[in-house]
Every structure is written in structure tokens, then in C-alpha cells.
Amino acid sequence: MNNHSFKYDYLIVGSGLFGAVFAHEANLRGFKCLVIDKRNHLGGNVHCKSVEGINVHSYGAHIFHTNDKEIWQYVNQFASFNNYINSPVANYNGELYNLPFNMNTFYELWKVRTPKEAQEIIRQQTENLNIDEPANLEEQAIKLVGTDIYEKLIKGYTEKQWGRPCKELPAFIIKRLPVRFTFDNNYFNDTFQGIPIGGYNKIIDGLLKDIECKTDINFFDDRAYWEQQANKIVFTGKIDEFFDYKFGELEYRSLRFEEATLNTSNYQGVAVMNYTDAITPFTRIIEHKHFEFGQQDKTVISREYPASWHKKAEPYYPVNNEKNDSLYKQYKELANQTPQVIFGGRLAEYRYYDMHQVIASALTKVKKEFQND
Known part of the structure; x- marks a missing residue:
């Protein structure tokens, strides 16, 4: 393969965080990149749009949090972050509880005032259940927080989220559930947390500055043409689609967003309210202005x-059960035998990544790709 026959060094398919970070780093090293995206905007799922002067997170809440100082410094090159702390509230049939589970939650539930009292109630609720090795999410959750919290604040929400009973979900999904015996409503334990002032588009625009980008372009509509454009491809879409579903389809969960502009300055008093009962059809309501302490007249x-996923739906969450993980391994082996393509991001790596993890993955792949430069 002669490099001179290609117009670009890298074709980056997808302009989310992985694609944008890779393109930025390649461009810094003097490589010519083209970024294409099938949506009509750049930025993937971190894209924001301005409505009534409010930065609306188009694809659900994105809260940046990390313990990695290097990643924090990396994103701060492109935007300043505010000091937003995620403190969601759970709404169970109109009863409100603080999240993550902490002394405020336990007081509201049981009127206990000390950590010892709260721990004793959880112990009483779990001691006769003999759950040593939790076999599924339900057992794992009850072992961590007892039956009351499981029934009110976990079961309905989780079953809506995944579209299947908690007994059929793997225990690991909830292993990192924050449970605190302090009066602390900060959802994340990470040292660094915040929202970019002016929205995530500032970061994407900074990463993709001076790089050629085209939107409304689906790589698969004219795959042969796009494969002829660059020496190498960075692919951030679905890995099974790239290999034409050779071993079968990987499964995802999808989401649907219903957005409304309301003629009030403050609708729910918090950015994120989870609806944890089984009857309410949605899992949460996001009030976007609270991410940036907005003072606008409207909200x-x-x-x-x-939503269940099908090929025309947007894939949001990989369903990392045994069946899908072993299927992904087969695709991963194919990817390893395809050296002219770099696979990265939530869909191409079939992993539920947070934003800082996507950036870390991109920077790791960058290091590997350019180690001799």
C-alpha cells in the first residue's frame, strides 16, 4: 500500500470524544485527518444545543468526573469547568429521597439519626437471606442496602432501565453502588467534577479545530469510497456492524428523550430526578439549567x-452479559487481525464508558499508534 495514493492519513468515523481526541492528537503530530459523522452535528452523545440560553444535553445528562489528574488537565485545555456537584434526588410515588444512599436517605426512610442505627436496620433486613455470593443484581443490591431501599429505590428504576427483571441481570452492574454512612449527597467519589462552562461543544470544537469534518455522512452508505480516502481508519461505531454482523448482532439498550421548554424559572430544583417506581414510564427528568446554575426565566x-434496541435505534448501553461478551470477543479477534483500522469508544469496544474513560482509551491508542513519532 502506497501512502501517497491516499488523500488523508486518517479517516475518523464518528466525532464523539474518542474520535475527536484521536483526530486532535494526530493533527498535532502533523497527520492529515478527515472526520465524518452520520449525525447532523459533531460531538456524538456529548453534543449540546442552546435553547432559551440554556445548554441542553441532547443525549442525556453528561457530568464530567474523574480521579485522573492528567485527564482533568487535558479537558481543561479546551474549556473551564464549573464546580457542579451531582446530587440527584429519587422520587418514589411522590416521596423524595437523596441519592446516593446516605444518612439523609436513611433518615427519610427510617428516621434513624446515627450510622449505627442505619447499619443495624440493613443488617436485620439481610441477615436471614443467606446471600454470600450474590447470583444476580437483586441479591447484590439487597446484600448492600437491605430490602426497603431495594424495593423503593432500585428495583423499579433498574428494571425500567434494562427492560428485564433484576433477577436476570448480572450482579456486577450494581457492585459500585455508593452507600455512605455520612450526610453526603455528592453522587461521585471523584476528586475532579464539573460541567464545562458554555457546554461540551466547546471541548469538541477545541479538539477538532483546524481539522476537516463532514456531518450527515454514513460511512456504510459508501464504504468502498471512504476506505479509499485514508491510509488508516479510526472507527468508533458498532464493531459488529463494521464486520457486517458476521457472528451475529451485539445487543444494546436504547433511550428516547422527550424535551419540553417550560414557562417557569425552576421546575424541580435539581438537575437530575430519578423516578424509581415501576409505574412511571420514564426513568428520570433532567432540568438542564441546574448543571450551570442558570438564572434564565424559562427552563x-x-x-x-x-427503549429496546433495534438496528434503526440509537445504541446507548451495551448489554454486557456473558452471551454478548463472548460474541464481542470474536469481533475483537477480527479487529486484532485488521491492523489498518483502530477501533475505539463505547460502541467499538462494547463497553459502558464514562467520558473520562473514553478519553483515556483514546489517549492510550494514540500513544500506541504514535510511539515512534
Whole structure:
């Protein structure tokens, strides 16, 4: 293969965080990149749009949090972050509880005032259940927080989210559930947390500055043409689609957002409210202005409805059960035998990544790709 026959060094398919970081780093090293995206905007799922002067997170809440100082410094090159702390509230049939589970939650539930009292109630609720090795999400959750919290604040929400009973979900999904015996409503334990002032588009625009980008372009509509454009491809879409579903389809969960602009300055008093009962069809309501402490006269909310996934739907969450993980391994082996393509991001790596993890993955692949430069 002669490099001179290609117009670009890298074709980057997808302009989310992985694609944008890779393109930025390649461009810094003097390589010519083209970024294409099938949506009508750049930025993938971190894309924001302005409505009534409010930065609306188009694809659900994105809260940046990390313990990795290097990743934090990396994103701060492109935007300043505010000091937003995620403190969601759970709404169970109109009863409100603080998240993550902490002394405020336990007081509201049981009127206990000390950590010892709260721990004793959880112990009483779990001691006769003999759950040593939790076999599924239900057992794992009850072992961690007892039956009351499981029934009110976990079961309905989780079953809506995944579209299947908690007994059929793997225990690991909830292993990192924050449970605190302090009066602390900060959802994340990470040192660094915030929202970019001016929205995530500032970061994407900074990463893709001076790089040629085309939107409304689906790589698969004219795959042969796009494969002729660059020496190498960075692919951030679905890995099974790239290999034409050779071993079968990987499964995902999808989401649907219902957005409304309301003629009030403050709808729910918090950015994220989870609806944990089984009856309410949506899992949460996001009130976007609270991410940036907005003082606008109006407000914008998004209701988030989990949805089953099909090929025309947007894939949001990989379903990392044994069946899918072993299927992904087969695709990963194919990817390893395709050296002219770099696979990265949530869909290409079939992993539920947070934003800082996507950036870390991109920078790792960059290091590997350019180690001799």
C-alpha cells in the first residue's frame, strides 16, 4: 500500500470524544485527518444545543468526573469547568429521597439519626437471606442496602432501565453502588467534577479545530469510497456492524428523550430526578439549567425513556452479559487481525464508558499508534 495514493492519513468515523481526541492528537503530530459523522452535528452523545440560553444535553445528562489528574488537565485545555456537584434526588410515588444512599436517605426512610442505627436496620433486613455470593443484581443490591431501599429505590428504576427483571441481570452492574454512612449527597467519589462552562461543544470544537469534518455522512452508505480516502481508519461505531454482523448482532439498550421548554424559572430544583417506581414510564427528568446554575426565566426539561434496541435505534448501553461478551470477543479477534483500522469508544469496544474513560482509551491508542513519532 502506497501512502501517497491516499488523500488523508486518517479517516475518523464518528466525532464523539474518542474520535475527536484521536483526530486532535494526530493533527498535532502533523497527520492529515478527515472526520465524518452520520449525525447532523459533531460531538456524538456529548453534543449540546442552546435553547432559551440554556445548554441542553441532547443525549442525556453528561457530568464530567474523574480521579485522573492528567485527564482533568487535558479537558481543561479546551474549556473551564464549573464546580457542579451531582446530587440527584429519587422520587418514589411522590416521596423524595437523596441519592446516593446516605444518612439523609436513611433518615427519610427510617428516621434513624446515627450510622449505627442505619447499619443495624440493613443488617436485620439481610441477615436471614443467606446471600454470600450474590447470583444476580437483586441479591447484590439487597446484600448492600437491605430490602426497603431495594424495593423503593432500585428495583423499579433498574428494571425500567434494562427492560428485564433484576433477577436476570448480572450482579456486577450494581457492585459500585455508593452507600455512605455520612450526610453526603455528592453522587461521585471523584476528586475532579464539573460541567464545562458554555457546554461540551466547546471541548469538541477545541479538539477538532483546524481539522476537516463532514456531518450527515454514513460511512456504510459508501464504504468502498471512504476506505479509499485514508491510509488508516479510526472507527468508533458498532464493531459488529463494521464486520457486517458476521457472528451475529451485539445487543444494546436504547433511550428516547422527550424535551419540553417550560414557562417557569425552576421546575424541580435539581438537575437530575430519578423516578424509581415501576409505574412511571420514564426513568428520570433532567432540568438542564441546574448543571450551570442558570438564572434564565424559562427552563428546559428532558424526560428519559429507556427503549429496546433495534438496528434503526440509537445504541446507548451495551448489554454486557456473558452471551454478548463472548460474541464481542470474536469481533475483537477480527479487529486484532485488521491492523489498518483502530477501533475505539463505547460502541467499538462494547463497553459502558464514562467520558473520562473514553478519553483515556483514546489517549492510550494514540500513544500506541504514535510511539515512534
